[in-house]
Amino acid sequence: MLGVRVRALDAQRVKRELKESGALDTSKKARREGEFVVFPVLQEVEGFESIETEFDEFEGHKKFRDVLREKLTEEETALAKRAFDVIGDIAIIEVPQELEKHESTIAKALMGAHNNIRSVYKKSGDISGEERVRELKFLAGEDKTETIYKEHGMNLKLDVSTVYFSPRLSAERERILAQTKSGEVVVDLFAGIGPFAILLAKNRDIKVHAIDVNESAFEYLKENIRINKVADKVTPLLGDCREAAPKGEATRVIMNLPKSSSEFLDTAFDVIKEGVINYYAISREEDLYDSKIDFIEKIAKEKGRIIKIMNKKIVRPYAPYTYHIVIDIGVK
Numbered sequence: 001m002l003g004v005r006v007r008a009l010d011a012q013r014v015k016r017e018l019k020e021s022g023a024l025d026t027s028k029k030a031r032r033e034g035e036f037v038v039f040p041v042l043q044e045v046e047g048f049e050s051i052e053t054e055f056d057e058f059e060g061h062k063k064f065r066d067v068l069r070e071k072l073t074e075e076e077t078a079l080a081k082r083a084f085d086v087i088g089d090i091a092i093i094e095v096p097q098e099l100e101k102h103e104s105t106i107a108k109a110l111m112g113a114h115n116n117i118r119s120v121y122k123k124s125g126d127i128s129g130e131e132r133v134r135e136l137k138f139l140a141g142e143d144k145t146e147t148i149y150k151e152h153g154m155n156l157k158l159d160v161s162t163v164y165f166s167p168r169l170s171a172e173r174e175r176i177l178a179q180t181k182s183g184e185v186v187v188d189l190f191a192g193i194g195p196f197a198i199l200l201a202k203n204r205d206i207k208v209h210a211i212d213v214n215e216s217a218f219e220y221l222k223e224n225i226r227i228n229k230v231a232d233k234v235t236p237l238l239g240d241c242r243e244a245a246p247k248g249e250a251t252r253v254i255m256n257l258p259k260s261s262s263e264f265l266d267t268a269f270d271v272i273k274e275g276v277i278n279y280y281a282i283s284r285e286e287d288l289y290d291s292k293i294d295f296i297e298k299i300a301k302e303k304g305r306i307i308k309i310m311n312k313k314i315v316r317p318y319a320p321y322t323y324h325i326v327i328d329i330g331v332k
């Protein structure tokens, strides 16, 4: 089995990165080796030392596979994807087309193996539309789509069928928190149910304007502001950010609408006074940053702003040869 060996000091951070990039084999347990931790991975990961070694399997995953083996052939069991997203007590799985006839068996096996999962849904379409919502199909357990997800000390209430939310952006949210200083004025142009806005407000003495056009996301945003006791710091705004965002006040603008952020970059320059735009985008492997940076420079020039590219990095894989990336733009 393939593993990557990292210093124990870096283990928590690396684990999150491996998980979000989809490289971590979540069915197996990491192992401590003196000053190092070895993580099980599904493929070689650039920038890390790879080794061949053995890992123990997590009980839940072992049980899941064992139940599948009783019901499916060896080939089908191998095809069933054992990686899935858990949001609160809801699991969202992908079922390969060849296994569709067994989807309810797979979902029940998953519930049987993981006590924390009360409902299982299948991704039955891509994330689409302005509101970035995914079509789901109910497979097993309780047919309820509202849940509470806990992350970094926040409780986030949401309905997985009416809003966008990804647990895979957890490390990215932490990265933005690490950059943010008390005293900032943050405008989250595409706030959703508020994971960035609330995390920053809970941990810094700041003002946040959190905007979303999706009415359901906006209702959960308001509820999450209340649950997390940040009403004195976060102002929720419903509408198109082009109209709803306050102009010329922000020291940070968060633009997590990666598929069409380019259409809103001019708005981001109107919104920011001086500071950083966290600009997300989707890029092909052969041109991760260059054409995006050319575009950013073009819009900055049109807006008469001086910019400096401060960071650029892959957030997570998005599709084959395609990545969700972030570019941090310093603006004067």
Ligand SMILES: C[S@@+](CC[C@H](N)C(=O)[O-])C[C@H]1O[C@@H](n2cnc3c(N)ncnc32)[C@H](O)[C@@H]1O
Binding pocket: 130, 131, 132, 164, 165, 166, 169, 189, 190, 191, 192, 193, 194, 195, 196, 211, 212, 213, 214, 217, 239, 240, 241, 242, 256, 257, 258
């Ligand atoms: C990819 S989701 C990100 C949500 C949130 N930032 C998160 O990380 O969970 C993008 C969000 O932008 C919202 N959105 C799309 N177009 C918008 C617009 N013109 N103005 C404000 N919000 C918009 C969608 O409704 C959706 O909730």
